[in-house]
Amino acid sequence: xxxxxxxxxxxxxxxxxxxxxxxxxxxxxxxxxxxxxxxxxxxxxxxxxxxxxxxxxxxxxxxxxxxxxxxxxxxxxxxxxxxxxxxxxxxxxxxxxxxxxxxxxxxxxxxxxxxxxxxxxxxxxxxxxxxxxxxxxxxxxxxxxxxxxxxxxxxxxxxxxxxxxxxxxxxxxxxxxxxxxxxxxxxxxxxxxx
Amino acid sequence: xxxxxxxxxxxxxxxxxxxxxxxxxxxxxxxxxxxxxxxxxxxxxxxxxxxxxxxxxxxxxxxxxxxxxxxxxxxxxxxxxxxxxxxxxxxxxxxxxxxxxxxxxxxxxxxxxxxxxxxxxxxxxxxxxxxxxxxxxxxxxxxxxxxxxxxxxxxxxxxxxxxxxxxxxxxxxxxxxxxxxxxxxxxxxxxxxx
Amino acid sequence: xxxxxxxxxxxxxxxxxxxxxxxxxxxxxxxxxxxxxxxxxxxxxxxxxxxxxxxxxxxxxxxxxxxxxxxxxxxxxxxxxxxxxxxxxxxxxxxxxxxxxxxxxxxxxxxxxxxxxxxxxxxxxxxxxxxxxxxxxxxxxxxxxxxxxxxxxxxxxxxxxxxxxxxxxxxxxxxxxxxxxxxxxxxxxxxxxx
Amino acid sequence: xxxxxxxxxxxxxxxxxxxxxxxxxxxxxxxxxxxxxxxxxxxxxxxxxxxxxxxxxxxxxxxxxxxxxxxxxxxxxxxxxxxxxxxxxxxxxxxxxxxxxxxxxxxxxxxxxxxxxxxxxxxxxxxxxxxxxxxxxxxxxxxxxxxxxxxxxxxxxxxxxxxxxxxxxxxxxxxxxxxxxxxxxxxxxxxxxx
DNA sequence: AATGAATGAGTTTTCATTCAT
DNA sequence: CATGAATGAAAACTCATTCAT
Numbered sequence: 030x031x032x033x034x035x036x037x038x039x040x041x042x043x044x045x046x047x048x049x050x051x052x053x054x055x056x057x058x059x060x061x062x063x064x065x066x067x068x069x070x071x072x073x074x075x076x077x078x079x080x081x082x083x084x085x086x087x088x089x090x091x092x093x094x095x096x097x098x099x100x101x102x103x104x105x106x107x108x109x110x111x112x113x114x115x116x117x118x119x120x121x122x123x124x125x126x127x128x129x130x131x132x133x134x135x136x137x138x139x140x141x142x143x144x145x146x147x148x149x150x151x152x153x154x155x156x157x158x159x160x161x162x163x164x165x166x167x168x169x170x171x172x173x174x175x176x177x178x179x180x181x182x183x184x185x186x187x188x189x190x191x192x193x194x195x196x197x198x199x200x201x202x203x204x205x206x207x208x209x210x211x212x213x214x215x216x217x218x219x220x221x222x223x
Numbered sequence: 224x225x226x227x228x229x230x231x232x233x234x235x236x237x238x239x240x241x242x243x244x245x246x247x248x249x250x251x252x253x254x255x256x257x258x259x260x261x262x263x264x265x266x267x268x269x270x271x272x273x274x275x276x277x278x279x280x281x282x283x284x285x286x287x288x289x290x291x292x293x294x295x296x297x298x299x300x301x302x303x304x305x306x307x308x309x310x311x312x313x314x315x316x317x318x319x320x321x322x323x324x325x326x327x328x329x330x331x332x333x334x335x336x337x338x339x340x341x342x343x344x345x346x347x348x349x350x351x352x353x354x355x356x357x358x359x360x361x362x363x364x365x366x367x368x369x370x371x372x373x374x375x376x377x378x379x380x381x382x383x384x385x386x387x388x389x390x391x392x393x394x395x396x397x398x399x400x401x402x403x404x405x406x407x408x409x410x411x412x413x414x415x416x417x
Numbered sequence: 418x419x420x421x422x423x424x425x426x427x428x429x430x431x432x433x434x435x436x437x438x439x440x441x442x443x444x445x446x447x448x449x450x451x452x453x454x455x456x457x458x459x460x461x462x463x464x465x466x467x468x469x470x471x472x473x474x475x476x477x478x479x480x481x482x483x484x485x486x487x488x489x490x491x492x493x494x495x496x497x498x499x500x501x502x503x504x505x506x507x508x509x510x511x512x513x514x515x516x517x518x519x520x521x522x523x524x525x526x527x528x529x530x531x532x533x534x535x536x537x538x539x540x541x542x543x544x545x546x547x548x549x550x551x552x553x554x555x556x557x558x559x560x561x562x563x564x565x566x567x568x569x570x571x572x573x574x575x576x577x578x579x580x581x582x583x584x585x586x587x588x589x590x591x592x593x594x595x596x597x598x599x600x601x602x603x604x605x606x607x608x609x610x611x
Numbered sequence: 612x613x614x615x616x617x618x619x620x621x622x623x624x625x626x627x628x629x630x631x632x633x634x635x636x637x638x639x640x641x642x643x644x645x646x647x648x649x650x651x652x653x654x655x656x657x658x659x660x661x662x663x664x665x666x667x668x669x670x671x672x673x674x675x676x677x678x679x680x681x682x683x684x685x686x687x688x689x690x691x692x693x694x695x696x697x698x699x700x701x702x703x704x705x706x707x708x709x710x711x712x713x714x715x716x717x718x719x720x721x722x723x724x725x726x727x728x729x730x731x732x733x734x735x736x737x738x739x740x741x742x743x744x745x746x747x748x749x750x751x752x753x754x755x756x757x758x759x760x761x762x763x764x765x766x767x768x769x770x771x772x773x774x775x776x777x778x779x780x781x782x783x784x785x786x787x788x789x790x791x792x793x794x795x796x797x798x799x800x801x802x803x804x805x
Numbered sequence: 806a807a808t809g810a811a812t813g814a815g816t817t818t819t820c821a822t823t824c825a826t
Numbered sequence: 827c828a829t830g831a832a833t834g835a836a837a838a839c840t841c842a843t844t845c846a847t
Binding site for chain 1: 240241242244245299302321324325328329352355360361362364365368369371372374375376377378379380382383384386395396399400402403404405406407408409
């Protein structure tokens with residue numbers, strides 16, 4: 030179990046930095062601090078390794094969001110909590126966040142497997158939105174696009190922040206993303222509601 | 224010139240489908256309908272080929288947005304026109320749109336070159352936003368994040384649409400993206416302004 | 418002792434089916450129902466394992482032939498008994514028979530060890546022939562080739578039978594091989610001597 | 612075409628000496644005097660290479676036999692001519708002959724492909740036998756075994772000769788094989804027919 | 806200009822063997 | 827005695843790039 034975890038970390042590191050295709054199994058092994066053969070003792074191959082990583086990572090992210098959302102019944106509070114969880118998770122797992130964006134659309138064949146994993150995450154987002162719509166707080170939405178919009182908005186901004194390596198004021202970032210998503214560019218500033 | 228254009232098309236095709244790293248120069252040549260050697264007669268190498276593609280594609284997209292925005296002085300009208308241009312361009316260049324998302328974050332070394340290209344596009348978006356803010360129509364924004372948010376929201380939804388291969392009502396998609404971006408999930412429906 | 422025998426069986430199984438080089442020690446262990454480490458507790462290595470198998474198998478075959486031949490003094494009867502023993506042994510040890518043919522010529526380095534083992538078997542065949550020649554029943558033969566001819570004729574036909582998986586009439590097969598070897602394609606049919 | 616032929620020769624060399632599994636593609640390339648990549652430019656992979664070799668070699672052997680047999684209508688003459696052709700071909704292609712015996716039964720998966728190739732050769736032998744049986748010169752035979760018997764008898768003896776590296780009197784070898792096959796160990800010596 | 810055969814450095818994967826428990 | 831996680835040397839295969847034609 031020890032080694033398997035080392036491999037997990039090494040793989041996230043390597044894939045996040047170089048991208049799945051450009052990172053070699055040698056690099057993964059080196060960063061994991063294990064011999065190359067050990068990689069193949071624990072994982073069938075490179076492909077299975079990335080799938081495991083994505084499943085694990087998205088699962089954790091999804092759980093973090095679920096937990097945060099469970100704290101309140103208020104739709105707006107839920108969206109804020111969800112975005113807060115996303116930002117916090119990304120901040121604690123910068124490597125994985127890069128890997129996620131780099132790999133999620135990378136390969137047509139893998140697409141199928143990833144999409145399934147991602148779908149469960151999207152379903153969670155959809156659930157939050159539906160709750161708010163049902164309560165009459167959110168506008169009705171074309172639900173085939175809504176989770177993608179949320180995901181795209183939040184993820185791409187976060188990635189930008191991570192890639193620029195700047196130490197970010199998390200609080201401020203969450204505020205921005207929440208306001209933007211909730212009220213758009215035209216809406217009131219949530220910090221100073223009239 | 225004929226051949227160079229064939230190569231351009233073949234490369235977009237191949238890179239969009241398989242991703243930059245997994246697409247081989249053989250595949251590019253095959254899809255372009257030229258011999259492999261011809262690729263190297265017209266382009267220095269694989270790396271230079273993708274850079275040329277990105278530059279060309281983003282340039283076209285950026286121009287399309289600029290042209291659309293130039294039609295009006297009204298900030299909201301400009302945002303709508305810009306989103307309309309993005310959707311239209313993506314619809315006419317589905318392959319390139321896939322390639323864009325797949326390759327833009329792919330590789331750290333290339334990052335630099337791409338970022339430069341992408342920056343000019345982001346600058347254009349920033350300009351539109353600044354215009355609206357200046358007019359007092361849009362809320363003040365953290366401008367280091369604002370173009371990323373816009374780009375992420377629009378691009379990821381469009382990609383979702385393209386990947387699902389569904390024939391989409393462009394009009395409805397633009398409406399959704401505009402409303403979402405302008406007013407957020409809580410805002411009024413743009414179609415039925417009070 | 419129990420485990421050693423399991424390994425023996427597992428190794429025959431694995432080597433017979435996949436060939437020595439393509440069968441892995443994992444497969445041997447699995448078929449033997451022991452852990453991989455156990456293989457190395459009982460045998461020095463893969464090479465030593467195949468040698469042990471061949472020695473054991475050819476020894477058994479050789480003994481079976483010797484025993485059958487000892488029943489009679491009549492040269493023709495001895496050849497028939499020998500062929501009968503070969504067919505019977507092959508039928509009871511189909512796996513080993515496949516392994517024998519697959520591995521006997523496989524590798525130049527191993528050749529030496531195997532040749533020694535095989536030589537004792539060939540010597541036995543040579544003895545039977547010499548006995549018949551001495552009695553004036555068999556024609557003088559070029560003895561450097563005679564045992565190979567006998568071995569090749571019988572073994573390849575048996576292998577063919579085994580590989581085709583057909584349930585064979587042993588009696589008829591022995592008759593055929595004996596007649597063919599004794600009288601050639603032109604000789605009388607042993608079953609209906611004129 | 613030049614290189615393809617070099618590869619053919621190099622592969623026969625390497626596979627004959629080390630056996631298919633133990634010969635590396637590096638060795639094949641080295642013996643062929645080409646770069647490793649060239650191997651893969653001309654052949655899909657190792658598996659396809661051995662298949663091509665077998666097909667080519669058995670085809671040549673089969674043709675040589677056919678040509679020899681066509682010279683006469685006499686059944687016994689045909690068998691002698693066939694064996695003569697086999698010995699001659701083996702003598703001129705010692706490497707291929709070793710490869711044939713080493714690889715023909717090596718691998719269960721490959722078995723299928725090889726068997727098909729070998730079958731055409733066996734069919735030729737069957738044809739010769741049927742001709743003689745029809746003429747009433749040869750005894751009726753169980754034709755499911757007859758070609759295997761012929762093949763085994765001749766091939767294994769030839770292999771023995773090749774492996775021992777002795778310079779052989781071809782004439783004498785053909786005589787022996789013919790007599791053995793035609794009259795068995797008990798039959799008259801063909802050299803001194805009564 | 807265009808071609809495609811040839812290359813070899815680089816990558817993934819396999820597997821016999823070891824050794825701490 | 828027995829185990830199975832860990833190893834690393836070795837092997838098959840890929841592919842961007844070159845170059846003679």
